[in-house]
Amino acid sequence: MYNPLTRKLELFGPLPEPDKKLIDEVIEHSRSVSGRSSLIREGEAPRNVYLVLDGIACRSKVLRNGGRQIFAFLIPGDFCDLNVFILRAMDHGIETLSECQIAEIPRDRILEMTQRPHLARALWWATLVDEAILREWIVNMGQRDAEHRLAHLFCELHARLHAVGLASDHDFELPVTQSELAETIGTSSVHVNRCLQSLRAKELIEFKAGHLVIQNIDQLRSISGFNSNYLHLTGGKSDRESVASADDRFHV
């Protein structure tokens, strides 16, 4: 079984052996980071690229009034930042939620990776998917009530974790608190609690002790209007065919 990054990138298309070997090399050194610790803070200049190998991290921002908004879940295979080369200061922070295994990749290694055409396209694809997820989250926040936002979030996490082999058809580990879910969907923890109860009463899910059981994925998707198109998981060949030296954009 491959590591989560290789596994994720190959959703887009098969990678040549040397590319996979490079990935293995690059993630060789990793460290364990305890839950709820900061990987990089807003305002800091990113130096290296972080990659989540295990556990769940998040991107977030803290407001003056103390409120925190989480706007991305980083699951195994997700990069913290490929953009070290361009932006000088982080406009948001990255923290672990659970205990995580994190690889820190030097920028030289990133350049090395982006010089391989297949890998470069796969990495670019991954950043485009990240962007698509941000868009979908805005839709989620703007158009659905809290219960459906929560249901949609669960559907997305299930799809993403399932894609890298970290979710069965009907359950997965989700080591976050109700408060963190609240900070994600933009509501209060009290209300998240009531939404969870309502979803459980409908026999759709059960969330307890950092473990989510999805009892009826079809209905959960249906009520939340979840459509996985935006995750672009079907690395259909027409995606890859139409590629013309995508790596050019990384040669900067």
Place this chain on the structure above:
Amino acid sequence: MYNPLTRKLELFGPLPEPDKKLIDEVIEHSRSVSGRSSLIREGEAPRNVYLVLDGIACRSKVLRNGGRQIFAFLIPGDFCDLNVFILRAMDHGIETLSECQIAEIPRDRILEMTQRPHLARALWWATLVDEAILREWIVNMGQRDAEHRLAHLFCELHARLHAVGLASDHDFELPVTQSELAETIGTSSVHVNRCLQSLRAKELIEFKAGHLVIQNIDQLRSISGFNSNYLHLTGGKSDRESVASADDRFHV
């Protein structure tokens, strides 16, 4: 005065003359598109790259229940999609809001542009800023009430339009309806109307006939917690040197 794209890209850093000449060439051919027409629909395969030269367009998604969420305003200098090379199908649509002047750039031209190091970096910067805007919009939706969301949106649009010379210090054209503002901040048009009245009663803004007057930009920014860091308007090197105080950066 340069075209809006050159103007925007040079916010990141000065471009060599040949790069600017290339941009001029590339946007030479443009067409007028009437308001409220679709440029690309969800599901379609993008063929060329659209660039807004005049007017305002948006990215949006329509839900089954008929609701529409707008999650990006495209102002002059903004690209519709640099990602034609990777993704097979659009996961959202792009429509004009007002009448627009649109340049359609063939993919070959984009490749040509990304083969110039300065231009490639600037274009990459622009896509990173677009992503940062999406993140900030999620914060906006999740953490602020409708009135403050609206105020924040106005602050952002002012900053972005001002950066490309399309806003004075205290006003700019904003040819959108209250309903469209509602679809942007995820509320009802009735409520937008009341928020506008409240903001006007506070003598912060005045919005009428597609024209926004900002009477008190400082206070508008203050109440909405607007901090322009995420727009990364101060380009490459200067960004490194003009580091704000820790407090400014940590709290939005």
Place this chain on the structure above:
DNA sequence: CGATAAATTGAACTCTATCAATAGGTGTGG
């Protein structure tokens, strides 16, 4: 086992949606 964090519950209150009706504005055809 105690200390601490997380989850749960109830109640009062605020924000926002929805419905419905009215007013204002713009462009078209007669």
Place this chain on the structure above:
DNA sequence: CCACACCTATTGATAGAGTTCAATTTATCG
């Protein structure tokens, strides 16, 4: 030039969603 249709903006009233405060119960962990 007016009359009309159509879209946008505005207003009031009511209902529903979600917040906040506070108290209690249930985990979790050293």
